[in-house]
Amino acid sequence: MPPDFSLIERARSGDDTAFNQMVLAYRKRILGTIARLIGRPEDVEDVAQEVFLRLYYSLEQLRSPDVFEPWLYRLTVNAAYDYLRRQKRRQESRMADLSEQQVMMADATASGKSQAEQLYHAGVREFVHELLDEVSEEDKILLTLKEVEGLSLKELEQIYNVKENALKVRLYRARQRVLKAYEQRRPFAAGRPGAGGPA
Amino acid sequence: MTEQRDGLSELFEQYRAACPDPEAGAGFMPGLWQRIETRRSFASRIRLYARGLVAVAAALCLAIGIFGFTDASAATNPVYTETYVEALDHAEAPETLAYSDVMVQAEYFREN
Numbered sequence: 001m002p003p004d005f006s007l008i009e010r011a012r013s014g015d016d017t018a019f020n021q022m023v024l025a026y027r028k029r030i031l032g033t034i035a036r037l038i039g040r041p042e043d044v045e046d047v048a049q050e051v052f053l054r055l056y057y058s059l060e061q062l063r064s065p066d067v068f069e070p071w072l073y074r075l076t077v078n079a080a081y082d083y084l085r086r087q088k089r090r091q092e093s094r095m096a097d098l099s100e101q102q103v104m105m106a107d108a109t110a111s112g113k114s115q116a117e118q119l120y121h122a123g124v125r126e127f128v129h130e131l132l133d134e135v136s137e138e139d140k141i142l143l144t145l146k147e148v149e150g151l152s153l154k155e156l157e158q159i160y161n162v163k164e165n166a167l168k169v170r171l172y173r174a175r176q177r178v179l180k181a182y183e184q185r186r187p188f189a190a191g192r193p194g195a196g197g198p199a
Numbered sequence: 200m201t202e203q204r205d206g207l208s209e210l211f212e213q214y215r216a217a218c219p220d221p222e223a224g225a226g227f228m229p230g231l232w233q234r235i236e237t238r239r240s241f242a243s244r245i246r247l248y249a250r251g252l253v254a255v256a257a258a259l260c261l262a263i264g265i266f267g268f269t270d271a272s273a274a275t276n277p278v279y280t281e282t283y284v285e286a287l288d289h290a291e292a293p294e295t296l297a298y299s300d301v302m303v304q305a306e307y308f309r310e311n
Binding site for chain 1: 224
C-alpha cells in the first residue's frame with residue numbers, strides 16, 4: 001500500500017483526525033512487525049502504542065513524507081529494541097510463565113482452529129525465539145526485518161542509516177550464528193519445525 | 200555474500216506464517232489517545248513550570264542588578280570614600296613625618 005502523502009502532510013501540520021486515519025492505516029502492519037520482533041503477544045499493543053505516541057510527538061521533525069515509512073519502521077525498531085532490553089534487565093524467565101504451547105492449546109480449544117495447526121505454529125514460534133536468543137537484540141531485530149519481514153537491504157539502509165556493506169556483514173554474521181544454533185539443534189528437533197508443515 | 204537458501208530460510212518462512220498480523224483490540228485507539236493526552240498535559244505542566252522558573256530567574260537578576268547599582272552609589276557615602284590603595288596613597292607615611300620634624304628643627308636652628 002503506497003503511503004498517502006497528503007494524509008501524512010496534514011498529520012504533520014497538527015491535524016489529529018489525519019493522524020488518527022494514519023494510525024488506522026498502518027497499525028495492523030506495525031502490530032504484525034512488533035509481534036514478530038518481540039515474540040510476546042500480550043505486550044504487542046503496548047509497544048505499538050508507544051510507536052504511535054513517539055510518531056505523534058516527532059512527526060513535525062519528518063523532513064519529507066517520502067521517507068515516512070522507513071522512519072516509522074525506525075521508530076518501531078527503536079521501541080522494540082527498548083522493550084527487549086527492558087525485558088532482558090528484568091530477566092523474566094519464559095519458564096515462569098505458561099509455556100506458549102499451553103496458551104495456544106487453550107486458545108485452540110476456544111477457537112475453531114485445528115489444535116494440531118495451532119500447536120505446530122506455537123512450536124515454530126518457540127523454536128525461532130530460542131534460535132534468535134543466540135544473537136544480540138540488535139541482530140535479532142535486524143535479522144527478523146530481513147528474513148521474516150522481507151525488507152530489502154535498501155530499505156534497511158534507510159531505516160538504520162548505515163551503509164549497505166556494513167549491514168551485509170552484520171546480517172551475514174548474525175545469520176551464521178543462528179544457522180549454527182539451528183544445525184546443532186536440528187538432530188534433537190525431530191518432528192520440530194523446519195522439517196515440514198503441521199501433521 | 201550471496202543469498203543463502205537453507206533450512207533456516209524455510210524456518211523463517213514458517214515463522215512468518217505462524218505469526219500473522221494481529222488485529223488491534225477495541226481499546227487500542229482510545230488507549231493511544233489517552234497516552235497522547237497524558238503526555239500532552241505533562242508537557243504543558245513542565246512548560247508552565249519552566250516559564251515560572253524563567254520569571255523567577257529574571258526577577259532575581261533584576262534584584263541583583265538593582266542591589267549592585269545601589270551598592271555602587273553607596274561608594275559616595277562619607278564613611279567609605281576611597282579604596283585601600285587610595286587610602287595608602289593619601290595617608291602620610293611615618294618617615295615623611297620624621298623627615299618634616301627634622302626640617303622643622305633645622306629651620307629653628309638656622310633662625311636662631
